[in-house]
Amino acid sequence: METNILIVGTGGIGGYFGGRLQEAGATVSTVSNSDFETVKQYGYDIKSIYGDFTFKPVEVVKKANDFSKKADYLIVALKVLPEIDTISLIKDAVSTETTIILIQNGINIEKHIYQQFPNNEIISAIAYIGVRKTDPGKIIHQDNGKLIIGKYPYGKSCIARKFADLFENTHIPCKVVENIQYYRWLKLVWNIPYNSVSVLGNHADTKSIMDNEYSLNLIKKLMQEVANCAEKDGYKLDDNVIQENLDFTSTLSPYKTSMLIDFENNRKMEIDAILGNTIELADKLNVNIPHIKTIYALLKLVNRNKVKLASDFSAK
Amino acid sequence: METNILIVGTGGIGGYFGGRLQEAGATVSTVSNSDFETVKQYGYDIKSIYGDFTFKPVEVVKKANDFSKKADYLIVALKVLPEIDTISLIKDAVSTETTIILIQNGINIEKHIYQQFPNNEIISAIAYIGVRKTDPGKIIHQDNGKLIIGKYPYGKSCIARKFADLFENTHIPCKVVENIQYYRWLKLVWNIPYNSVSVLGNHADTKSIMDNEYSLNLIKKLMQEVANCAEKDGYKLDDNVIQENLDFTSTLSPYKTSMLIDFENNRKMEIDAILGNTIELADKLNVNIPHIKTIYALLKLVNRNKVKLASDFSAK
Numbered sequence: 001m002e003t004n005i006l007i008v009g010t011g012g013i014g015g016y017f018g019g020r021l022q023e024a025g026a027t028v029s030t031v032s033n034s035d036f037e038t039v040k041q042y043g044y045d046i047k048s049i050y051g052d053f054t055f056k057p058v059e060v061v062k063k064a065n066d067f068s069k070k071a072d073y074l075i076v077a078l079k080v081l082p083e084i085d086t087i088s089l090i091k092d093a094v095s096t097e098t099t100i101i102l103i104q105n106g107i108n109i110e111k112h113i114y115q116q117f118p119n120n121e122i123i124s125a126i127a128y129i130g131v132r133k134t135d136p137g138k139i140i141h142q143d144n145g146k147l148i149i150g151k152y153p154y155g156k157s158c159i160a161r162k163f164a165d166l167f168e169n170t171h172i173p174c175k176v177v178e179n180i181q182y183y184r185w186l187k188l189v190w191n192i193p194y195n196s197v198s199v200l201g202n203h204a205d206t207k208s209i210m211d212n213e214y215s216l217n218l219i220k221k222l223m224q225e226v227a228n229c230a231e232k233d234g235y236k237l238d239d240n241v242i243q244e245n246l247d248f249t250s251t252l253s254p255y256k257t258s259m260l261i262d263f264e265n266n267r268k269m270e271i272d273a274i275l276g277n278t279i280e281l282a283d284k285l286n287v288n289i290p291h292i293k294t295i296y297a298l299l300k301l302v303n304r305n306k307v308k309l310a311s312d313f314s315a316k
Numbered sequence: 317m318e319t320n321i322l323i324v325g326t327g328g329i330g331g332y333f334g335g336r337l338q339e340a341g342a343t344v345s346t347v348s349n350s351d352f353e354t355v356k357q358y359g360y361d362i363k364s365i366y367g368d369f370t371f372k373p374v375e376v377v378k379k380a381n382d383f384s385k386k387a388d389y390l391i392v393a394l395k396v397l398p399e400i401d402t403i404s405l406i407k408d409a410v411s412t413e414t415t416i417i418l419i420q421n422g423i424n425i426e427k428h429i430y431q432q433f434p435n436n437e438i439i440s441a442i443a444y445i446g447v448r449k450t451d452p453g454k455i456i457h458q459d460n461g462k463l464i465i466g467k468y469p470y471g472k473s474c475i476a477r478k479f480a481d482l483f484e485n486t487h488i489p490c491k492v493v494e495n496i497q498y499y500r501w502l503k504l505v506w507n508i509p510y511n512s513v514s515v516l517g518n519h520a521d522t523k524s525i526m527d528n529e530y531s532l533n534l535i536k537k538l539m540q541e542v543a544n545c546a547e548k549d550g551y552k553l554d555d556n557v558i559q560e561n562l563d564f565t566s567t568l569s570p571y572k573t574s575m576l577i578d579f580e581n582n583r584k585m586e587i588d589a590i591l592g593n594t595i596e597l598a599d600k601l602n603v604n605i606p607h608i609k610t611i612y613a614l615l616k617l618v619n620r621n622k623v624k625l626a627s628d629f630s631a632k
Contacts, residue, residue, distance in 0.1 A: 197617065294606070297531055297533060298513065298534065298611075300530035
């Protein structure tokens with residue numbers, strides 16, 4: 001039986017995972033916009049560390065409503081920005097049988113989708129990958145490719161299991177968990193400090209941040225505040241989580257965060273998905289996070305004159 | 317009787333105030349370094365809103381030791397940076413009769429001078445002025461020119477009064493106060509928030525900062541933390557101080573702070589004089605200032621690859 005997948009948001013993330021799913025035998029279509037003509041004719045040209053390949057979607061449409069099939073899985077790989085109305089971009093392709101999979105950054109980014117489509121299974125997915133679209137139809141995959149997925153808000157899910165099985169024999173390890181929020185918090189422990197400080201620290205790569213005693217100390221405080229939020233939200237992280245993240249980062253080659261790359265390309269940054277939602281939760285849970293609030297305010301100011309969105313509003 | 321003045325640090329501030337003092341009848345000499353030859357030959361060419369004039373110092377020397385006279389007043393208009401050893405730059409021109417006048421930014425910037433020269437009167441001075449050196453020997457005075465001066469650490473001072481009297485009939489109102497620290501705190505209420513946020517907010521002028529609800533809110537929190545430090549330090553500021561500073565800033569034409577101008581010119585910023593010393597005091601006084609600490613850490617990171625000092629290490 002055919003597995004029909006529609007991808008909305010075909011930047012690096014959407015294009016790359018779509019290509020891998022097609023390789024694995026699924027029938028994958030895309031909503032493409034800025035590079036519609038190129039993709040319709042040539043598909044996505046993907047340069048990957050595991051070998052280059054072409055991903056030619058079965059259908060390439062300009063909007064969800066033009067999709068002729070019934071999506072078993074609708075993968076959302078859009079950026080999470082106040083300017084992007086995800087619901088209106090996907091709703092015409094969501095049927096009663098459609099599972100919605102969100103491969104996106106941040107915390108509490110599933111809620112409005114969950115409320116809008118109460119009868120659909122929502123799978124929340126976190127990608128650990130270095131991939132980006134460089135030109136229309138051109139994607140470069142540079143590093144990693146792991147997925148962690150789980151039913152939103154939490155729990156066991158046969159559908160998540162079935163979706164993960166599609167990745168068997170691909171280059172994408174896909175782990176299914178019952179407490180995806182825990183993993184979102186875990187990722188924020190790294191994402192909030194490094195993304196923010198790299199942008200606010202005047203184009204600081206990971207090494208510059210780690211080498212400066214003041215920013216290193218700030219990173220630790222930010223991590224602690226994220227861990228405090230997680231704990232009050234019911235997800236106690238391991239006591240070693242801060243030290244492990246610091247140690248891990250020290251082993252990396254000097255590296256620009258994705259938010260810094262957005263900043264340098266004059267693109268809107270995902271400040272609200274990553275920091276704003278954390279602050280909203282912290283206020284609700286009465287957690288004191290002044291360091292995160294300070295960098296959030298500064299990033300909101302920095303974001304003021306970023307006008308470009310990524311092509312197709314896509315992640316990466 | 318001749319009043320001999322030596323100015324160390326002849327950027328915009330030192331050059332302009334030196335010129336006004338000479339106009340008023342004092343015998344003014346300068347330690348000039350980067351523009352020694354130009355100044356020795358032509359003096360300082362000063363374009364001022366009150367009319368252009370030339371300030372030709374009586375002596376122009378390369379270092380304090382070369383000064384042939386006895387300084388009644390030694391004016392320090394150097395930037396306050398860890399890299400600048402003020403004491404060694406002035407000590408050869410300080411005699412038992414010399415009054416040292418510090419026209420510099422920040423808080424607690426007098427202490428090491430006071431400890432080094434315990435028998436000399438130290439006058440702490442705050443300048444409210446828009447002036448900068450644009451080229452060797454060229455100074456542009458754009459706005460204002462008020463001085464507030466007082467004996468360090470506090471108290472009445474005939475010498476301060478006498479020095480202020482030199483400015484009579486010049487374009488520089490000079491007010492003598494007995495509690496100069498109070499005025500330093502008062503200036504920090506504006507300086508800490510706007511200088512820092514303008515740099516960290518991606519080249520934000522005052523209007524951009526005021527127009528963004530997030531940065532405006534951060535500005536208020538930073539101001540409140542400065543006011544809390546001042547109060548614990550024994551200087552209770554007026555309850556309206558925050559609202560007055562906000563109202564005042566709203567009336568300004570969009571304006572780049574001096575720290576932002578240093579940043580854009582790749583010059584070291586006076587982060588420790590303005591923020592680091594505030595934090596040191598806050599820690600000693602047990603005042604909680606997490607917002608100031610966050611921006612300080614970020615600015616220390618931003619400052620990491622600023623290598624240029626102002627010419628002659630001078631203020632402005």
